[in-house]
Amino acid sequence: MKSRRAGAKRSHGTGTDADSTRAYAKRGAVPRLPGYVVAGDIFSTVRKSSMANNVDLNARPRDWLGGGLVKDLVAFVAGGGSGIGEATAKTLAMNGAKVVVADRRKEPAVRVAAEIVEAGGEAIAAVMDVSVQADIDAAVKATIDQFGKLDILVNSAGVIFPGSLEDCSLDDWRTSFLVNVDAALLLARACLPHLRKSDNASIVNVSSLAGQSAYPNGGAYGPSKSALISLTRQMALEWASDGIRVNVVSPGTIDTPLTRANMRPEIIAQREAKIPLGRLGVSSELADTVVFLASPAASFVTAQNVNCDGGLSQSLMVQKFYANK
Numbered sequence: 001m002k003s004r005r006a007g008a009k010r011s012h013g014t015g016t017d018a019d020s021t022r023a024y025a026k027r028g029a030v031p032r033l034p035g036y037v038v039a040g041d042i043f044s045t046v047r048k049s050s051m052a053n054n055v056d057l058n059a060r061p062r063d064w065l066g067g068g069l070v071k072d073l074v075a076f077v078a079g080g081g082s083g084i085g086e087a088t089a090k091t092l093a094m095n096g097a098k099v100v101v102a103d104r105r106k107e108p109a110v111r112v113a114a115e116i117v118e119a120g121g122e123a124i125a126a127v128m129d130v131s132v133q134a135d136i137d138a139a140v141k142a143t144i145d146q147f148g149k150l151d152i153l154v155n156s157a158g159v160i161f162p163g164s165l166e167d168c169s170l171d172d173w174r175t176s177f178l179v180n181v182d183a184a185l186l187l188a189r190a191c192l193p194h195l196r197k198s199d200n201a202s203i204v205n206v207s208s209l210a211g212q213s214a215y216p217n218g219g220a221y222g223p224s225k226s227a228l229i230s231l232t233r234q235m236a237l238e239w240a241s242d243g244i245r246v247n248v249v250s251p252g253t254i255d256t257p258l259t260r261a262n263m264r265p266e267i268i269a270q271r272e273a274k275i276p277l278g279r280l281g282v283s284s285e286l287a288d289t290v291v292f293l294a295s296p297a298a299s300f301v302t303a304q305n306v307n308c309d310g311g312l313s314q315s316l317m318v319q320k321f322y323a324n325k
């Protein structure tokens with residue numbers, strides 16, 4: 001298994017948030033896309049039998065424990081329309097969960113939910129902006145209306161505005177914190193009453209190695225992701241007595257539309273040379289880590305930050321990992 005994954009092909013993802021990220025930058029305001037469909041634009045699906053184990057979806061979700069790791073749990077995946085969120089939504093479904101694919105962009109959210117249903121799972125799409133309270137409330141209500149409960153919240157929505165701190169506009173700074181930090185709190189608080197009723201209540205936030213290490217032209221991204229790690233720990237401590245586990249995953253460099261939009265090929269090659277496993281991660285590997293933390297298999301794990309990075313966070317002492325071989 002290990003060697004196969006180490007040599008795994010890259011997943012190029014299926015959509016990109018680069019345009020909407022640029023749109024944030026241009027307007028410098030709370031993001032609202034033109035023609036935006038307010039949350040509550042929920043696309044229902046019909047229930048089908050449990051997913052076949054060998055379905056080959058483009059995010060390549062893997063089934064664990066015979067596909068029953070999160071059986072019958074209801075999961076809300078913010079940012080589920082692309083990249084890590086998409087792979088997480090599909091892996092959750094592959095492992096028995098009913099999934100709400102929540103995203104600001106309608107087409108990817110609907111596509112991912114439809115692909116899950118086509119593969120035999122159960123999902124709905126919710127078009128919503130994680131930074132808008134009314135959208136969150138409507139999407140959480142739709143989740144309860146559709147599935148009757150909510151056990152797992154995954155927050156994978158995120159934005160990045162590459163550039164120096166010196167040049168970072170206050171609008172970009174604030175939007176970074178709005179989407180990457182504030183939204184995690186707003187989402188979690190809206191889910192809280194439902195999570196309190198669950199026997200497997202779990203929140204998994206998606207941060208970044210940038211939340212632990214600065215990098216050139218990182219601007220507001222690292223500071224906001226660092227705040228998300230801290231927020232996760234605070235949530236975990238405050239809600240432990242409710243039986244709610246809260247953890248955060250910090251991806252290294254993962255081959256997703258966000259990465260492709262923000263890193264030139266030569267920068268990606270340089271990064272790969274620093275990663276002990278010798279390659280970027282793929283979104284389904286992040287998804288596996290998120291799903292493990294969200295599942296009952298991690299029932300004694302809370303308040304933790306898990307780096308999923310191919311060893312990158314431990315390779316500071318080498319210039320070029322594979323050059324030393």
Ligand SMILES: NC(=O)c1ccc[n+]([C@@H]2O[C@H](COP(=O)([O-])OP(=O)(O)OC[C@H]3O[C@@H](n4cnc5c(N)ncnc54)[C@H](O)[C@@H]3O)[C@@H](O)[C@H]2O)c1
Pocket residue numbers: 013015016017018031078079080081082083084085102103104105108128129130131155156157158159179206207208209250251252253254255256257258259
């Ligand atoms: N790709 C990487 O290498 C990498 C590394 C470290 C951390 N991360 C983090 O992982 C998460 C997912 O990244 P990805 O690479 O899969 O990106 P992606 O762009 O492929 O997916 C992000 C999704 O979030 C959605 N989204 C953005 N803003 C939103 C909003 N306000 N409301 C609702 N949905 C919104 C987008 O529409 C998109 O579908 C992000 O939080 C990112 O910061 C990614």
